[in-house]
Amino acid sequence: MPSEAVLASRAVLDEVNRDQNLRYRLDQPLAGGMQSGAWLLSDEAGTMAVLKWSPNRAWADQIIRASTSVAVARQGGYPTPAWLTVGVTSDGLGYQLQEVVAGEPRDHLSLPVAAELAEVIEMQAGLDPDPQRSWSQYLNTWYRERWTSTVAAVRDVGGDDLVEACTRLLATHDDPDLPEGDLVHGDFRLSNVLFLGDRVAGVVDIEAVGSGSRVFDYATALDSRSADDAAIAFLVAAAVRAGGRGALARCLVHVVLDLVLFIRDNPATLTSPAGRAHELAQRVRLVSENL
Structure with a gap:
């Protein structure tokens, strides 16, 4: 049946x-x-x-x-x-x-894969498809209105080390107004990028698309669970060129904290929120070392 x-x-x-x-x-x-x-x-x-x-x-x-x-x-x-x-x-x-696009997602963020991702994200510069749906404005509002409740919720599911890593990262860099004017995919993870051979064939799951800063998509790409240190360093450097250190810090902190709460609210992921928070804390620390 x-x-x-x-x-x-x-x-x-x-x-x-x-x-x-x-x-x-x-x-x-x-x-x-x-x-x-x-x-x-x-x-x-x-x-x-x-x-x-x-x-x-x-x-x-x-x-x-x-x-x-x-x-x-x-x-x-x-x-x-x-x-x-x-x-x-x-x-x-x-x-x-x-339309159907031939290709398969990668499950490991190597340096060549990171270079391909950066090439695609740089295509988003200046496209600005929907200024009234701004990811940058959304993040500014999130920090003003939801930071305290989000931190408390992440701590409640065992994410103390992640909260501490994020707080240190934010304290290390300026608190900028996030740039505008780019296309933002909104969920630019490896699972949503199809490769054919060594090249990107298509980017899917784009329903959350809007405008804002492409740095947000660099931050999301940094969430890859399996990644080489050199690939992380490459994407960090590309994100800094695109929008600055403070912008990347603010985007990454939102991405990782929001992901933990998504896992909490969607048990079908079969992932422990606390375990994922621990992994993400290590990623935030690695990014911090390269910023």
């Missing part, structure tokens, strides 16, 4: 097919992604596509909004798959059909 996830995805696709006069069928789920379903599709003619949809109805408006930013990004040469169609089901679920 099909699982609830399969049945839900099939229901979404049935409505997409009906509304868009298509004949796709579900072939197989695609790996990765905690917050939305992703399926490889094909039709009778062998045409393939990817269906992505989110069970979070509050996210539907952002999926629609992101379609414009994706078009801007692609016009600027950014290697993210084209969105073929986008919409909202009668039940309020946002979806998009994307």
Whole structure:
């Protein structure tokens, strides 16, 4: 008997097919992604596509909004798959059909991989696809309004060493206004970057896209669980050139603390928040040594 996830995805696709006069069928789920379903599709003619949809109805408006930013990004040469169609089901679920891009994510951040990531992130400079959805403004607000409660919550799940590492990092560098004017992916992790051979073939899971500082995506890339020290040093240097030491410190601290709380709230990750916090504290210390 099909699982609830399969049945839900099939229901979404049935409505997409009906509304868009298509004949796709579900072939197989695609790996990765905690917050939305992703399926490889094909039709009778062998045409393939990817269906992505989110069970979070509050996210539907952002999926629609992101379609414009994706078009801007692609016009600027950014290697993210084209969105073929986008919409909202009668039940309020946002979806998009994307072109298929051949490639696989890497699970280790080596120096050559880091160089490829930096090349892609630098394509984001000046694209500014959605100034009203600014990651930089979001971070400024987060520090003003949520810092205290976030630190307390991370301590509650055993993240004292991470909090201390983050506090020291912030104290070491200036507290700048974060730059604006770039495209920000918002979740630029290795799992969302597809490689074909030694080159990046596509960047996926871009629904959270907005404007702000590309330093935020450097900070997210630094979260790779398996990484060479030389690769970390390379990305740190690239991020500093892009926005400065203080900007990287502020972005990285948000990324790591927010990740611990995401793990806490999503037990399906099968990762201990305390254990992940310990790993992230070590990464923050390594980044600090290179700043």
